[in-house]
Amino acid sequence: MTVQDIRAFNRFYTNVIGALDHRRHLHAPYTLTEARVLYELAHSPRTDAADLRGELSLDSGYLSRILTRFEQDGLVERAPSAQDPRRRRITLTAQGRETAALLAERSDQAVGSLLSAVPAADRARLAEAMRTIREILSAGRPPRGEDIVLREPVAGDLGWIVQRNAALYAAEFGWNTDYEGLVARIVADFAEDHDPHLERVWIAELDGRPVGCVMCVRDEAPATARLRLLLVEPDARGLGAGDRLIGAVVDFARGVGYRDLVLWTNDVLAAARRLYQRHGFVLTAEKPHRSFGKHLTGQDWRLNLTDAQQ
Template sequence: MVIQEVRAFNRFYTNLIGALDYSKHLYTPYTLTESRVLYELAHSPRTDAADLRVELSLDAGYLSRLLGKFERDGLVERARSQEDTRRQRITLTGRGREAATLLDERSREAVGVLVSRVPAEERERLVAALRTVREALAPGRAAGAEGPVLREPAPGELGWTVARHGALYAAEYGWNTEFEGHVARIVGDFARDRDPERERMWIAELDGRPVGSVMCVRDEAEEGTARLRLLLVEPEARGHGIGERLVRSVVEFARERGYRDLVLWTNDVLGGARRIYQRAGFTLVAEESHHSYGVDLVGQDWRLGLGGREAVPG
Protein backbone atom coordinates (compact mmCIF):
# COMPACT_ATOMS: atom_id res chain seq x y z
CA MET A 1 0.00 0.00 0.00
CA VAL A 2 2.74 2.46 0.97
CA ILE A 3 4.76 1.65 -2.16
CA GLN A 4 1.71 2.15 -4.38
CA GLU A 5 0.93 5.51 -2.79
CA VAL A 6 4.53 6.72 -3.11
CA ARG A 7 4.64 5.67 -6.77
CA ALA A 8 1.30 7.36 -7.41
CA PHE A 9 2.59 10.52 -5.77
CA ASN A 10 5.76 10.38 -7.87
CA ARG A 11 3.70 10.19 -11.08
CA PHE A 12 1.49 13.05 -9.93
CA TYR A 13 4.37 15.27 -8.88
CA THR A 14 6.40 14.53 -12.02
CA ASN A 15 3.46 15.70 -14.14
CA LEU A 16 3.03 18.72 -11.90
CA ILE A 17 6.69 19.72 -12.24
CA GLY A 18 6.35 19.26 -15.98
CA ALA A 19 3.79 22.06 -15.89
CA LEU A 20 6.55 24.29 -14.50
CA ASP A 21 9.11 23.29 -17.15
CA TYR A 22 11.96 25.79 -17.00
CA SER A 23 12.74 26.20 -20.68
CA LYS A 24 9.10 26.41 -21.84
CA HIS A 25 7.19 28.15 -19.06
CA LEU A 26 9.85 30.20 -17.28
CA TYR A 27 11.04 31.72 -20.58
CA THR A 28 14.73 31.04 -19.99
CA PRO A 29 17.41 29.42 -22.19
CA TYR A 30 18.40 26.99 -19.42
CA THR A 31 17.42 23.38 -18.92
CA LEU A 32 16.24 22.13 -15.54
CA THR A 33 19.71 20.72 -14.73
CA GLU A 34 21.44 23.95 -15.77
CA SER A 35 19.01 25.88 -13.60
CA ARG A 36 19.75 23.62 -10.64
CA VAL A 37 23.48 24.25 -11.02
CA LEU A 38 22.96 28.02 -11.20
CA TYR A 39 20.75 27.83 -8.11
CA GLU A 40 23.36 25.90 -6.12
CA LEU A 41 26.12 28.31 -7.14
CA ALA A 42 23.98 31.25 -6.03
CA HIS A 43 22.80 29.76 -2.74
CA SER A 44 25.26 27.18 -1.45
CA PRO A 45 28.49 27.94 0.46
CA ARG A 46 30.03 24.85 -1.19
CA THR A 47 31.05 25.98 -4.66
CA ASP A 48 33.78 23.47 -5.49
CA ALA A 49 33.08 21.42 -8.62
CA ALA A 50 33.35 18.19 -6.62
CA ASP A 51 30.78 19.41 -4.08
CA LEU A 52 28.40 20.41 -6.86
CA ARG A 53 28.72 16.99 -8.46
CA VAL A 54 27.87 15.21 -5.19
CA GLU A 55 25.11 17.62 -4.15
CA LEU A 56 23.31 17.31 -7.50
CA SER A 57 24.26 13.68 -8.29
CA LEU A 58 25.74 14.65 -11.65
CA ASP A 59 28.26 12.81 -13.80
CA ALA A 60 31.68 14.49 -13.54
CA GLY A 61 32.10 14.74 -17.32
CA TYR A 62 28.62 16.16 -17.82
CA LEU A 63 29.13 18.76 -15.08
CA SER A 64 32.49 19.76 -16.56
CA ARG A 65 30.90 20.31 -19.99
CA LEU A 66 28.03 22.28 -18.43
CA LEU A 67 30.44 24.51 -16.49
CA GLY A 68 32.48 25.01 -19.65
CA LYS A 69 29.35 26.25 -21.41
CA PHE A 70 28.61 28.60 -18.50
CA GLU A 71 32.18 29.90 -18.64
CA ARG A 72 31.95 30.60 -22.38
CA ASP A 73 28.66 32.43 -21.77
CA GLY A 74 30.30 34.59 -19.09
CA LEU A 75 28.19 33.17 -16.24
CA VAL A 76 30.97 31.61 -14.13
CA GLU A 77 34.66 31.84 -13.41
CA ARG A 78 36.76 28.76 -12.58
CA ALA A 79 39.93 28.78 -10.49
CA ARG A 80 41.92 26.49 -8.20
CA SER A 81 40.71 26.50 -4.60
CA GLN A 82 42.99 28.39 -2.22
CA GLU A 83 42.37 25.77 0.46
CA ASP A 84 43.08 22.73 -1.75
CA THR A 85 44.69 23.19 -5.18
CA ARG A 86 43.34 19.80 -6.26
CA ARG A 87 39.82 21.24 -6.16
CA GLN A 88 38.25 23.67 -8.59
CA ARG A 89 36.34 26.64 -7.19
CA ILE A 90 33.36 27.88 -9.22
CA THR A 91 32.18 31.47 -8.82
CA LEU A 92 29.24 33.22 -10.45
CA THR A 93 30.07 36.41 -12.34
CA GLY A 94 27.81 39.45 -12.15
CA ARG A 95 26.04 38.19 -15.26
CA GLY A 96 25.71 34.74 -13.69
CA ARG A 97 24.17 36.17 -10.52
CA GLU A 98 21.69 38.14 -12.62
CA ALA A 99 20.72 34.94 -14.47
CA ALA A 100 20.32 33.01 -11.20
CA THR A 101 18.23 35.82 -9.69
CA LEU A 102 15.98 35.92 -12.77
CA LEU A 103 15.50 32.14 -12.62
CA ASP A 104 14.65 32.34 -8.92
CA GLU A 105 12.13 35.14 -9.47
CA ARG A 106 10.39 33.33 -12.32
CA SER A 107 10.36 30.04 -10.42
CA ARG A 108 8.77 31.77 -7.43
CA GLU A 109 6.19 33.35 -9.72
CA ALA A 110 5.35 29.97 -11.30
CA VAL A 111 5.00 28.25 -7.93
CA GLY A 112 2.99 31.23 -6.70
CA VAL A 113 0.53 30.73 -9.54
CA LEU A 114 0.32 27.03 -8.67
CA VAL A 115 -0.29 27.71 -4.98
CA SER A 116 -2.85 30.42 -5.77
CA ARG A 117 -5.19 27.65 -6.93
CA VAL A 118 -5.23 26.27 -3.39
CA PRO A 119 -7.91 27.90 -1.19
CA ALA A 120 -6.38 30.15 1.46
CA GLU A 121 -7.77 28.02 4.29
CA GLU A 122 -6.05 24.93 2.83
CA ARG A 123 -2.55 26.38 2.43
CA GLU A 124 -1.50 25.82 6.01
CA ARG A 125 -2.52 22.17 5.67
CA LEU A 126 -0.52 21.94 2.42
CA VAL A 127 2.63 23.32 4.08
CA ALA A 128 2.23 20.92 7.01
CA ALA A 129 1.78 17.97 4.65
CA LEU A 130 4.88 18.86 2.63
CA ARG A 131 6.91 19.18 5.83
CA THR A 132 5.59 15.80 7.01
CA VAL A 133 6.74 14.12 3.77
CA ARG A 134 10.23 15.60 4.12
CA GLU A 135 10.54 14.53 7.74
CA ALA A 136 9.17 11.04 7.13
CA LEU A 137 11.47 10.31 4.19
CA ALA A 138 14.54 11.79 5.91
CA PRO A 139 14.33 10.38 9.46
CA GLY A 140 16.36 12.30 12.00
CA ARG A 141 16.37 15.44 9.85
CA ALA A 142 13.66 17.91 10.65
CA ALA A 143 12.54 20.39 8.03
CA GLY A 144 15.20 23.05 7.77
CA ALA A 145 17.82 20.82 9.37
CA GLU A 146 19.95 21.07 6.25
CA GLY A 147 20.65 24.62 7.31
CA PRO A 148 19.80 28.02 5.91
CA VAL A 149 20.04 29.04 2.28
CA LEU A 150 21.95 32.23 1.49
CA ARG A 151 20.70 34.09 -1.57
CA GLU A 152 20.23 37.54 -3.03
CA PRO A 153 17.14 39.46 -1.92
CA ALA A 154 13.84 38.81 -3.68
CA PRO A 155 11.43 41.67 -4.47
CA GLY A 156 10.09 43.08 -1.22
CA GLU A 157 12.97 41.87 0.93
CA LEU A 158 14.88 45.14 0.89
CA GLY A 159 11.87 46.56 2.70
CA TRP A 160 11.80 43.52 4.98
CA THR A 161 15.42 44.24 5.95
CA VAL A 162 14.58 47.82 6.92
CA ALA A 163 11.47 46.81 8.87
CA ARG A 164 13.13 43.96 10.77
CA HIS A 165 16.14 46.10 11.74
CA GLY A 166 13.79 48.76 13.08
CA ALA A 167 11.59 46.31 15.01
CA LEU A 168 14.37 44.12 16.44
CA TYR A 169 16.66 46.91 17.59
CA ALA A 170 13.71 48.68 19.23
CA ALA A 171 12.66 45.49 21.04
CA GLU A 172 16.16 44.35 22.08
CA TYR A 173 18.00 47.64 22.68
CA GLY A 174 15.35 50.35 22.92
CA TRP A 175 16.53 52.22 19.82
CA ASN A 176 14.08 54.70 18.27
CA THR A 177 12.97 55.20 14.66
CA GLU A 178 16.10 57.22 13.90
CA PHE A 179 17.87 53.89 13.48
CA GLU A 180 15.24 52.55 11.09
CA GLY A 181 15.66 55.71 9.01
CA HIS A 182 19.43 55.16 8.99
CA VAL A 183 18.95 51.59 7.71
CA ALA A 184 16.46 52.80 5.10
CA ARG A 185 19.04 55.22 3.69
CA ILE A 186 21.68 52.46 3.48
CA VAL A 187 19.27 50.12 1.71
CA GLY A 188 18.05 52.90 -0.59
CA ASP A 189 21.59 53.79 -1.63
CA PHE A 190 22.31 50.11 -2.31
CA ALA A 191 19.17 49.67 -4.43
CA ARG A 192 19.88 52.82 -6.44
CA ASP A 193 23.65 52.72 -6.99
CA ARG A 194 24.84 49.12 -6.49
CA ASP A 195 27.75 47.89 -8.59
CA PRO A 196 26.82 44.19 -9.08
CA GLU A 197 30.43 43.22 -9.74
CA ARG A 198 31.74 44.64 -6.46
CA GLU A 199 28.75 44.96 -4.12
CA ARG A 200 26.30 42.37 -2.92
CA MET A 201 23.57 41.64 -0.38
CA TRP A 202 22.61 38.27 1.08
CA ILE A 203 19.35 37.10 2.60
CA ALA A 204 19.43 34.03 4.85
CA GLU A 205 16.37 31.85 4.29
CA LEU A 206 15.25 29.10 6.66
CA ASP A 207 12.17 26.95 6.07
CA GLY A 208 11.16 29.16 3.17
CA ARG A 209 11.28 32.54 4.92
CA PRO A 210 13.91 35.26 5.39
CA VAL A 211 15.65 35.17 8.77
CA GLY A 212 18.80 37.21 8.26
CA SER A 213 20.69 39.69 6.11
CA VAL A 214 24.09 41.23 5.46
CA MET A 215 25.61 43.54 2.85
CA CYS A 216 29.02 44.16 1.26
CA VAL A 217 29.53 47.59 -0.31
CA ARG A 218 32.43 49.78 -1.38
CA ASP A 219 33.76 52.13 1.27
CA GLU A 220 33.36 55.59 -0.22
CA ALA A 221 36.06 57.15 1.99
CA GLU A 222 38.83 54.60 1.43
CA GLU A 223 39.85 53.28 -1.98
CA GLY A 224 40.24 49.49 -2.19
CA THR A 225 38.20 48.92 0.98
CA ALA A 226 34.86 47.13 1.32
CA ARG A 227 32.38 47.69 4.14
CA LEU A 228 30.22 45.05 5.86
CA ARG A 229 26.79 46.41 6.75
CA LEU A 230 23.39 45.40 8.12
CA LEU A 231 24.16 42.04 9.73
CA LEU A 232 20.95 40.72 11.26
CA VAL A 233 19.66 37.33 12.39
CA GLU A 234 16.12 36.81 13.68
CA PRO A 235 16.03 35.66 17.35
CA GLU A 236 14.29 32.36 16.58
CA ALA A 237 16.89 31.52 13.90
CA ARG A 238 19.93 32.08 16.10
CA GLY A 239 22.01 29.03 16.98
CA HIS A 240 22.15 27.74 13.39
CA GLY A 241 25.44 29.49 12.60
CA ILE A 242 23.65 31.91 10.28
CA GLY A 243 25.55 34.97 11.48
CA GLU A 244 28.90 33.26 10.93
CA ARG A 245 27.88 32.14 7.43
CA LEU A 246 26.68 35.61 6.47
CA VAL A 247 29.91 37.25 7.64
CA ARG A 248 32.02 34.54 5.97
CA SER A 249 30.16 35.16 2.71
CA VAL A 250 31.04 38.84 2.87
CA VAL A 251 34.70 38.10 3.62
CA GLU A 252 34.97 35.60 0.76
CA PHE A 253 33.21 37.91 -1.68
CA ALA A 254 35.39 40.91 -0.75
CA ARG A 255 38.54 38.82 -1.09
CA GLU A 256 37.46 37.42 -4.48
CA ARG A 257 36.72 40.94 -5.72
CA GLY A 258 40.23 42.07 -4.88
CA TYR A 259 39.55 44.42 -1.97
CA ARG A 260 42.55 45.02 0.29
CA ASP A 261 40.57 45.53 3.50
CA LEU A 262 37.12 44.92 4.92
CA VAL A 263 35.80 47.29 7.58
CA LEU A 264 32.64 47.65 9.65
CA TRP A 265 31.13 49.95 12.24
CA THR A 266 29.09 48.61 15.15
CA ASN A 267 28.25 49.42 18.78
CA ASP A 268 29.61 47.78 21.90
CA VAL A 269 26.17 46.63 23.11
CA LEU A 270 25.92 44.21 20.16
CA GLY A 271 27.92 41.50 21.91
CA GLY A 272 26.78 38.57 19.77
CA ALA A 273 27.71 40.29 16.52
CA ARG A 274 31.04 41.42 17.99
CA ARG A 275 32.00 37.83 18.83
CA ILE A 276 31.19 36.78 15.25
CA TYR A 277 33.45 39.51 13.91
CA GLN A 278 36.27 38.48 16.23
CA ARG A 279 36.01 34.84 15.16
CA ALA A 280 36.15 35.97 11.52
CA GLY A 281 39.47 37.72 12.20
CA PHE A 282 38.37 41.35 12.53
CA THR A 283 40.38 43.61 14.86
CA LEU A 284 38.99 46.52 16.88
CA VAL A 285 40.80 49.68 15.74
CA ALA A 286 38.85 52.57 17.30
CA GLU A 287 36.06 53.41 19.78
CA GLU A 288 34.07 56.58 20.36
CA SER A 289 31.12 57.45 22.60
CA HIS A 290 28.07 58.96 20.92
CA HIS A 291 24.36 59.56 21.49
CA SER A 292 22.27 58.08 18.69
CA TYR A 293 18.90 56.37 18.20
CA GLY A 294 17.75 57.79 21.54
CA VAL A 295 20.43 56.16 23.71
CA ASP A 296 24.08 56.55 24.76
CA LEU A 297 26.37 54.19 22.87
CA VAL A 298 30.02 53.38 22.20
CA GLY A 299 30.69 53.08 18.49
CA GLN A 300 33.42 50.71 17.32
CA ASP A 301 35.41 50.46 14.08
CA TRP A 302 36.66 47.00 13.12
CA ARG A 303 39.02 46.02 10.29
CA LEU A 304 40.12 42.84 8.52
CA GLY A 305 43.08 42.80 6.12
CA LEU A 306 42.37 40.70 3.03
CA GLY A 307 45.80 40.82 1.43
CA GLY A 308 44.18 41.60 -1.90
CA ARG A 309 44.72 44.04 -4.71
CA GLU A 310 41.84 46.26 -5.69
CA ALA A 311 39.93 44.70 -8.53
CA VAL A 312 39.60 46.51 -11.83
CA PRO A 313 35.90 47.26 -12.33
CA GLY A 314 34.40 44.98 -14.98
Protein backbone atom coordinates in the same frame (compact mmCIF):
# COMPACT_ATOMS: atom_id res chain seq x y z
CA MET B 1 -1.04 6.87 3.13
CA THR B 2 0.55 4.34 0.79
CA VAL B 3 3.62 4.24 -1.41
CA GLN B 4 1.33 4.79 -4.37
CA ASP B 5 0.00 8.01 -2.83
CA ILE B 6 3.51 9.44 -2.64
CA ARG B 7 4.38 8.28 -6.15
CA ALA B 8 1.18 9.82 -7.49
CA PHE B 9 2.01 13.12 -5.85
CA ASN B 10 5.55 12.99 -7.24
CA ARG B 11 4.22 12.43 -10.75
CA PHE B 12 1.76 15.28 -10.37
CA TYR B 13 4.30 17.77 -9.03
CA THR B 14 7.07 16.91 -11.49
CA ASN B 15 4.53 17.33 -14.29
CA VAL B 16 3.67 20.80 -12.97
CA ILE B 17 7.33 21.84 -12.77
CA GLY B 18 8.13 20.22 -16.10
CA ALA B 19 5.26 22.02 -17.79
CA LEU B 20 6.46 25.36 -16.47
CA ASP B 21 9.98 24.72 -17.73
CA HIS B 22 8.80 23.49 -21.13
CA ARG B 23 6.46 26.42 -21.77
CA ARG B 24 8.91 29.13 -20.75
CA HIS B 25 12.25 27.44 -21.51
CA LEU B 26 13.34 28.59 -18.06
CA HIS B 27 16.84 27.22 -18.09
CA ALA B 28 17.68 27.34 -21.82
CA PRO B 29 20.33 26.62 -22.92
CA TYR B 30 21.04 24.80 -19.64
CA THR B 31 19.48 21.71 -18.12
CA LEU B 32 17.67 21.77 -14.81
CA THR B 33 20.72 20.24 -13.09
CA GLU B 34 23.06 22.81 -14.65
CA ALA B 35 20.71 25.58 -13.52
CA ARG B 36 20.77 24.16 -9.99
CA VAL B 37 24.59 24.19 -9.98
CA LEU B 38 24.52 27.85 -11.06
CA TYR B 39 22.04 28.59 -8.28
CA GLU B 40 24.32 27.03 -5.65
CA LEU B 41 27.32 28.95 -6.96
CA ALA B 42 25.35 32.20 -6.78
CA HIS B 43 23.89 31.65 -3.33
CA SER B 44 26.34 29.61 -1.29
CA PRO B 45 29.78 30.64 -0.03
CA ARG B 46 30.80 26.96 -0.15
CA THR B 47 32.17 26.99 -3.67
CA ASP B 48 34.69 24.15 -3.68
CA ALA B 49 33.89 21.45 -6.23
CA ALA B 50 33.76 18.88 -3.42
CA ASP B 51 31.18 20.96 -1.55
CA LEU B 52 29.03 21.26 -4.66
CA ARG B 53 29.23 17.54 -5.27
CA GLY B 54 28.14 16.75 -1.72
CA GLU B 55 25.42 19.41 -1.60
CA LEU B 56 23.81 18.24 -4.84
CA SER B 57 24.67 14.52 -4.62
CA LEU B 58 26.23 14.62 -8.08
CA ASP B 59 28.68 12.18 -9.60
CA SER B 60 32.14 13.77 -9.70
CA GLY B 61 32.53 13.15 -13.42
CA TYR B 62 29.11 14.62 -14.20
CA LEU B 63 29.83 17.72 -12.12
CA SER B 64 33.23 18.10 -13.78
CA ARG B 65 31.60 18.08 -17.22
CA ILE B 66 29.08 20.71 -16.11
CA LEU B 67 31.82 22.96 -14.74
CA THR B 68 33.90 22.49 -17.89
CA ARG B 69 30.95 23.65 -19.97
CA PHE B 70 30.43 26.64 -17.67
CA GLU B 71 34.11 27.51 -17.98
CA GLN B 72 33.93 27.31 -21.78
CA ASP B 73 30.85 29.56 -21.71
CA GLY B 74 32.67 32.10 -19.55
CA LEU B 75 30.41 31.57 -16.51
CA VAL B 76 32.95 30.31 -13.96
CA GLU B 77 36.61 30.36 -13.08
CA ARG B 78 38.40 27.46 -11.38
CA ALA B 79 41.49 27.70 -9.21
CA PRO B 80 43.11 25.77 -6.33
CA SER B 81 41.49 26.44 -2.96
CA ALA B 82 43.49 28.66 -0.62
CA GLN B 83 42.62 26.36 2.30
CA ASP B 84 43.49 23.09 0.52
CA PRO B 85 45.33 23.11 -2.84
CA ARG B 86 43.94 19.65 -3.54
CA ARG B 87 40.46 21.14 -3.80
CA ARG B 88 39.18 23.33 -6.63
CA ARG B 89 37.55 26.65 -5.83
CA ILE B 90 34.75 27.64 -8.22
CA THR B 91 33.68 31.28 -8.61
CA LEU B 92 31.16 32.88 -10.90
CA THR B 93 32.35 35.49 -13.38
CA ALA B 94 30.34 38.65 -14.00
CA GLN B 95 28.69 36.85 -16.93
CA GLY B 96 27.99 33.89 -14.68
CA ARG B 97 26.26 36.10 -12.11
CA GLU B 98 24.16 37.68 -14.85
CA THR B 99 23.16 34.26 -16.18
CA ALA B 100 22.27 32.98 -12.69
CA ALA B 101 20.20 36.12 -12.06
CA LEU B 102 18.38 35.66 -15.38
CA LEU B 103 17.52 32.05 -14.60
CA ALA B 104 16.33 33.04 -11.13
CA GLU B 105 14.17 35.78 -12.62
CA ARG B 106 12.61 33.35 -15.09
CA SER B 107 11.90 30.84 -12.31
CA ASP B 108 10.32 33.54 -10.16
CA GLN B 109 8.12 34.62 -13.06
CA ALA B 110 7.07 31.04 -13.78
CA VAL B 111 6.16 30.30 -10.16
CA GLY B 112 4.41 33.67 -9.94
CA SER B 113 2.36 32.71 -12.97
CA LEU B 114 1.49 29.41 -11.33
CA LEU B 115 0.45 31.14 -8.11
CA SER B 116 -1.64 33.69 -10.01
CA ALA B 117 -4.14 30.91 -10.67
CA VAL B 118 -4.34 30.07 -6.95
CA PRO B 119 -6.96 32.08 -5.02
CA ALA B 120 -5.40 34.37 -2.43
CA ALA B 121 -7.32 32.60 0.34
CA ASP B 122 -5.65 29.29 -0.60
CA ARG B 123 -2.04 30.47 -0.82
CA ALA B 124 -1.38 30.39 2.92
CA ARG B 125 -2.85 26.88 3.05
CA LEU B 126 -0.62 25.81 0.16
CA ALA B 127 2.48 27.22 1.84
CA GLU B 128 1.61 25.51 5.11
CA ALA B 129 1.10 22.18 3.32
CA MET B 130 4.55 22.48 1.75
CA ARG B 131 6.13 23.25 5.11
CA THR B 132 4.32 20.25 6.61
CA ILE B 133 5.72 17.93 3.95
CA ARG B 134 9.25 19.14 4.60
CA GLU B 135 8.90 18.81 8.38
CA ILE B 136 7.40 15.32 8.31
CA LEU B 137 9.91 13.94 5.81
CA SER B 138 12.72 15.42 7.91
CA ALA B 139 11.72 12.82 10.53
CA GLY B 140 11.54 15.40 13.29
CA ARG B 141 15.31 15.90 13.34
CA PRO B 142 16.60 19.26 14.59
CA PRO B 143 17.61 21.76 11.89
CA ARG B 144 21.13 21.49 10.52
CA GLY B 145 23.40 24.04 8.92
CA GLU B 146 22.86 22.52 5.48
CA ASP B 147 19.12 23.14 5.84
CA ILE B 148 19.74 26.88 5.64
CA VAL B 149 19.54 28.35 2.14
CA LEU B 150 20.89 31.75 1.17
CA ARG B 151 18.73 33.47 -1.41
CA GLU B 152 17.93 36.85 -2.88
CA PRO B 153 15.07 38.83 -1.30
CA VAL B 154 11.52 38.55 -2.56
CA ALA B 155 8.54 40.84 -1.97
CA GLY B 156 8.16 41.48 1.75
CA ASP B 157 11.72 40.54 2.73
CA LEU B 158 13.01 44.10 2.93
CA GLY B 159 10.18 44.97 5.30
CA TRP B 160 11.05 41.86 7.31
CA ILE B 161 14.65 43.10 7.64
CA VAL B 162 13.44 46.35 9.19
CA GLN B 163 10.91 44.71 11.50
CA ARG B 164 13.20 41.95 12.79
CA ASN B 165 16.18 44.25 13.33
CA ALA B 166 14.02 46.61 15.36
CA ALA B 167 12.36 43.84 17.38
CA LEU B 168 15.51 41.80 18.10
CA TYR B 169 17.73 44.72 19.09
CA ALA B 170 14.99 46.08 21.34
CA ALA B 171 14.53 42.68 23.02
CA GLU B 172 18.22 41.79 23.35
CA PHE B 173 19.88 45.17 23.93
CA GLY B 174 17.07 47.56 24.82
CA TRP B 175 17.61 49.81 21.79
CA ASN B 176 14.86 52.30 21.07
CA THR B 177 13.07 53.19 17.84
CA ASP B 178 15.95 55.37 16.66
CA TYR B 179 17.55 52.13 15.50
CA GLU B 180 14.44 51.10 13.61
CA GLY B 181 14.52 54.46 11.85
CA LEU B 182 18.17 53.95 10.87
CA VAL B 183 17.47 50.47 9.48
CA ALA B 184 14.43 51.72 7.60
CA ARG B 185 16.52 54.43 5.91
CA ILE B 186 19.26 51.96 4.95
CA VAL B 187 16.75 49.53 3.47
CA ALA B 188 14.78 52.27 1.71
CA ASP B 189 17.95 53.66 0.13
CA PHE B 190 18.82 50.21 -1.17
CA ALA B 191 15.30 49.56 -2.50
CA GLU B 192 15.11 52.90 -4.30
CA ASP B 193 18.57 52.99 -5.85
CA HIS B 194 21.16 50.23 -6.01
CA ASP B 195 23.40 48.68 -8.62
CA PRO B 196 22.55 44.93 -8.75
CA HIS B 197 26.01 44.18 -10.13
CA LEU B 198 27.77 45.81 -7.17
CA GLU B 199 25.24 45.65 -4.33
CA ARG B 200 23.21 42.76 -2.97
CA VAL B 201 21.02 41.51 -0.14
CA TRP B 202 21.01 37.92 1.10
CA ILE B 203 18.23 36.25 3.06
CA ALA B 204 19.00 33.11 5.07
CA GLU B 205 15.99 30.81 4.90
CA LEU B 206 15.19 27.79 7.06
CA ASP B 207 12.12 25.62 6.49
CA GLY B 208 10.60 28.22 4.20
CA ARG B 209 10.97 31.19 6.57
CA PRO B 210 13.61 33.93 6.76
CA VAL B 211 15.98 33.55 9.70
CA GLY B 212 18.79 35.93 8.78
CA CYS B 213 19.99 38.67 6.47
CA VAL B 214 22.93 40.81 5.40
CA MET B 215 23.58 43.56 2.86
CA CYS B 216 26.55 44.54 0.71
CA VAL B 217 26.45 48.14 -0.53
CA ARG B 218 28.89 50.60 -2.04
CA ASP B 219 30.79 52.79 0.41
CA GLU B 220 31.75 56.42 -0.21
CA ALA B 221 35.44 55.44 -0.36
CA PRO B 222 36.63 54.29 -3.80
CA ALA B 223 36.63 50.53 -4.52
CA THR B 224 35.13 49.89 -1.07
CA ALA B 225 32.04 47.91 -0.13
CA ARG B 226 30.19 48.07 3.18
CA LEU B 227 28.64 45.12 5.02
CA ARG B 228 25.40 46.13 6.73
CA LEU B 229 22.53 44.78 8.81
CA LEU B 230 23.82 41.30 9.63
CA LEU B 231 21.13 39.50 11.62
CA VAL B 232 20.37 35.90 12.62
CA GLU B 233 17.21 34.87 14.45
CA PRO B 234 17.86 33.37 17.92
CA ASP B 235 16.41 29.97 17.02
CA ALA B 236 18.72 29.70 14.00
CA ARG B 237 21.94 30.60 15.80
CA GLY B 238 24.60 27.95 16.07
CA LEU B 239 23.88 26.58 12.60
CA GLY B 240 26.47 28.66 10.79
CA ALA B 241 24.02 31.11 9.21
CA GLY B 242 25.97 34.19 10.30
CA ASP B 243 29.24 32.72 9.07
CA ARG B 244 27.70 31.89 5.69
CA LEU B 245 26.11 35.32 5.33
CA ILE B 246 29.42 37.07 5.99
CA GLY B 247 31.19 34.65 3.67
CA ALA B 248 28.68 35.42 0.92
CA VAL B 249 29.37 39.15 1.24
CA VAL B 250 33.15 38.64 1.25
CA ASP B 251 33.05 36.37 -1.82
CA PHE B 252 30.70 38.70 -3.68
CA ALA B 253 32.69 41.85 -2.87
CA ARG B 254 35.95 40.23 -3.89
CA GLY B 255 34.39 38.75 -7.03
CA VAL B 256 33.10 42.06 -8.37
CA GLY B 257 36.40 43.83 -7.79
CA TYR B 258 36.14 45.74 -4.52
CA ARG B 259 39.51 46.21 -2.81
CA ASP B 260 38.19 46.72 0.72
CA LEU B 261 35.18 45.64 2.73
CA VAL B 262 34.26 47.73 5.79
CA LEU B 263 31.60 47.64 8.48
CA TRP B 264 30.49 49.57 11.53
CA THR B 265 29.24 47.80 14.63
CA ASN B 266 29.12 48.21 18.40
CA ASP B 267 31.18 46.46 21.05
CA VAL B 268 28.12 44.89 22.70
CA LEU B 269 27.62 42.67 19.63
CA ALA B 270 30.26 40.17 20.75
CA ALA B 271 29.05 37.17 18.75
CA ALA B 272 29.06 39.11 15.48
CA ARG B 273 32.49 40.53 16.27
CA ARG B 274 33.93 37.02 16.60
CA LEU B 275 32.53 36.13 13.17
CA TYR B 276 34.08 39.23 11.62
CA GLN B 277 37.45 38.35 13.11
CA ARG B 278 37.16 34.79 11.80
CA HIS B 279 36.78 36.16 8.28
CA GLY B 280 39.86 38.35 8.65
CA PHE B 281 38.35 41.73 9.51
CA VAL B 282 40.63 44.02 11.52
CA LEU B 283 39.48 46.63 14.04
CA THR B 284 40.58 50.07 12.80
CA ALA B 285 38.86 52.53 15.16
CA GLU B 286 36.66 52.79 18.25
CA LYS B 287 34.60 55.73 19.52
CA PRO B 288 32.12 56.06 22.40
CA HIS B 289 28.74 57.46 21.43
CA ARG B 290 25.17 57.62 22.65
CA SER B 291 22.69 56.19 20.17
CA PHE B 292 19.48 54.17 20.23
CA GLY B 293 18.93 55.21 23.85
CA LYS B 294 22.18 53.63 25.10
CA HIS B 295 25.82 54.51 25.78
CA LEU B 296 27.77 52.43 23.26
CA THR B 297 31.22 52.06 21.76
CA GLY B 298 31.13 52.11 17.99
CA GLN B 299 33.72 50.10 16.09
CA ASP B 300 35.02 50.32 12.51
CA TRP B 301 36.30 47.09 10.95
CA ARG B 302 38.06 46.56 7.62
CA LEU B 303 38.96 43.58 5.43
CA ASN B 304 41.56 43.98 2.68
CA LEU B 305 40.14 41.97 -0.21
CA THR B 306 43.35 42.12 -2.22
CA ASP B 307 45.23 39.99 0.32
CA ALA B 308 45.61 36.29 -0.41
CA GLN B 309 42.21 34.64 -0.19
CA GLN B 310 41.64 33.11 3.20
